[in-house]
Amino acid sequence: MNPSDVDLSTTYLGLTLRSPLVASPSPLTGDVDSARRLAAAGVGALVLPSLFEEEIVAEELSLTAALEAGAGVNPEATNYFPPVEGATLADRYLANLERIKSAVDVPVIASLNATSVGAWSRYAELVVRAGADAVELNVYRVAANPQFAAADIETADLELISDVCAKAKVPVAVKLSPYYSSMAHFVHQVIRAGASGLVLFNRFYQPDIDLETMDVECRLELSTRVELGLPLRWIAMLRPQIPDSVSLAATSGVHAGKDAAKALAVGANAVMMTSELLRLGPERVAGVETELRSWLAEHEYDSAAQLRGSVSRVTAEAGEAFERANYMATLRSWVGVGAGPRR
Numbered sequence: 423m424n425p426s427d428v429d430l431s432t433t434y435l436g437l438t439l440r441s442p443l444v445a446s447p448s449p450l451t452g453d454v455d456s457a458r459r460l461a462a463a464g465v466g467a468l469v470l471p472s473l474f475e476e477e478i479v480a481e482e483l484s485l486t487a488a489l490e491a492g493a494g495v496n497p498e499a500t501n502y503f504p505p506v507e508g509a510t511l512a513d514r515y516l517a518n519l520e521r522i523k524s525a526v527d528v529p530v531i532a533s534l535n536a537t538s539v540g541a542w543s544r545y546a547e548l549v550v551r552a553g554a555d556a557v558e559l560n561v562y563r564v565a566a567n568p569q570f571a572a573a574d575i576e577t578a579d580l581e582l583i584s585d586v587c588a589k590a591k592v593p594v595a596v597k598l599s600p601y602y603s604s605m606a607h608f609v610h611q612v613i614r615a616g617a618s619g620l621v622l623f624n625r626f627y628q629p630d631i632d633l634e635t636m637d638v639e640c641r642l643e644l645s646t647r648v649e650l651g652l653p654l655r656w657i658a659m660l661r662p663q664i665p666d667s668v669s670l671a672a673t674s675g676v677h678a679g680k681d682a683a684k685a686l687a688v689g690a691n692a693v694m695m696t697s698e699l700l701r702l703g704p705e706r707v708a709g710v711e712t713e714l715r716s717w718l719a720e721h722e723y724d725s726a727a728q729l730r731g732s733v734s735r736v737t738a739e740a741g742e743a744f745e746r747a748n749y750m751a752t753l754r755s756w757v758g759v760g761a762g763p764r765r
C-alpha cells in the first residue's frame with residue numbers, strides 16, 4: 423500500500439473530517455494566519471481557544487456597573503450612558519470565529535470553558551450563529567470545597583452540559599478532567615445529558631512555588647508523550663461501552679504519527695495536538711500525517727477507520743480483569759534503573 427493512498431477520513435461529532443488530526447485549543451487556533459497554516463498543513467478540524475465563563479461574566483458585571491453609573495449621572499437623561507470602550511471580549515471572540523471560519527476549509531469548533539449554568543451560556547447559541555460547526559465544552563474544575571460531595575459536583579456539571587447542549591443546536595463535545603471518581607458512570611450520564619462526544623482529557627496545570635518569595639507561580643509546561651497513557655487507557659475502556667455514534671477524541675501527549683496510531687487503535691475518532699504544534703509550528707501537522715500514513719501502510723491498513731478500535735475490542739473481551747491485571751503487570755514490569763525501555 424502506498425502511504426499516500428491510505429484513507430485518513432474520520433467521522434467526528436457527525437462531521438466528516440479529511441484527517442483525524444485536529445488542532446486543539448491554543449493561541450495557534452485563535453489566530454487567522456496560523457489557523458490557515460494549520461488547515462494547509464492538513465488538520466481535519468480546529469478547535470478555537472476557549473471563551474471563558476469568568477471573562478464573560480466579569481465583562482457583563484462591569485457593563486452593568488457602567489450602565490448603572492450612567493443612569494445615575496442625570497436621571498432625566500434616560501438615554502445617556504457613558505461609552506463602553508470597544509467591543510466586549512465575547513464580541514471579539516465571535517468576530518474572530520467568523521474570520522477564521524471564512525479563512526479555512528475545515529470544520530471549526532468553538533470552545534466554551536465553564537463551571538456553572540448561567541446567562542453566559544447563550545454564547546453556545548451565538549458561536550453557532552457565528553459559524554461554529556460544533557462546540558467543545560471544557561468543564562475545568564478543581565474540586566477543593568469540602569462542602570461539595572462528588573455527587574454534587576457531578577450534578578452541577580451535568581446541569582451545565584445539558585444546558586449548553588440544548589442551546590448549541592450543533593453537536594457538543596465535552597472536554598473532561600480525569601478526576602471523576604467513577605469515570606465510566608459519569609461519561610454515560612454526560613452522554614445522556616446530550617453530549618455527542620468526549621474529549622479526554624484536560625491537562626491540569628500545577629502551580630509551582632518560588633522559594634525565595636514564597637509566591638505561587640503559574641507556569642505552563644508543554645506536554646510530553648508519556649501523558650498519552652491516560653487518554654489511551656480510558657478511550658480503550660470506554661469505547662466498547664458507549665454507542666459508536668458518540669465520538670471520542672484523545673488529547674494530551676500526542677506528538678507523533680505513532681501516538682495518533684495508538685489513539686486510533688484504542689478507538690479515538692479524532693486525535694488532538696497542541697504542544698507539538700506550539701513547539702514546531704503548524705506545519706508539523708503534515709509531518710505527523712506522513713508518519714501516520716507510513717505506519718498504516720507498513721502495517722497494511724487501507725484506512726484509519728480499519729485500525730480504529732482494534733485494541734478496544736481486545737480489552738472488551740478481557741473485561742474487568744484488564745484493569746487490575748494491567749496494574750499488576752505494570753508494577754511487575756520494573757526491571758531496574760538503566761535497564762532501558764522494555765518496548
Ligand SMILES: Cc1cc2nc3c(=O)[nH]c(=O)nc-3n(C[C@H](O)[C@H](O)[C@H](O)COP(=O)(O)O)c2cc1C
Pocket residue numbers: 446447448449470471472473533535560597623624625642644645646649673674675676694695696697698700
Ligand atoms: C498555550 C496553551 C493554551 C491553551 N488554551 C486552551 C483553551 O483555551 N481551551 C482548552 O480547552 N484547552 C486549552 N489548552 C489545552 C490544549 O488544548 C490541550 O488539551 C493540552 O495542551 C493537551 O494537549 P497536548 O499534549 O497536545 O498539548 C491550551 C494549551 C496550551 C499549551
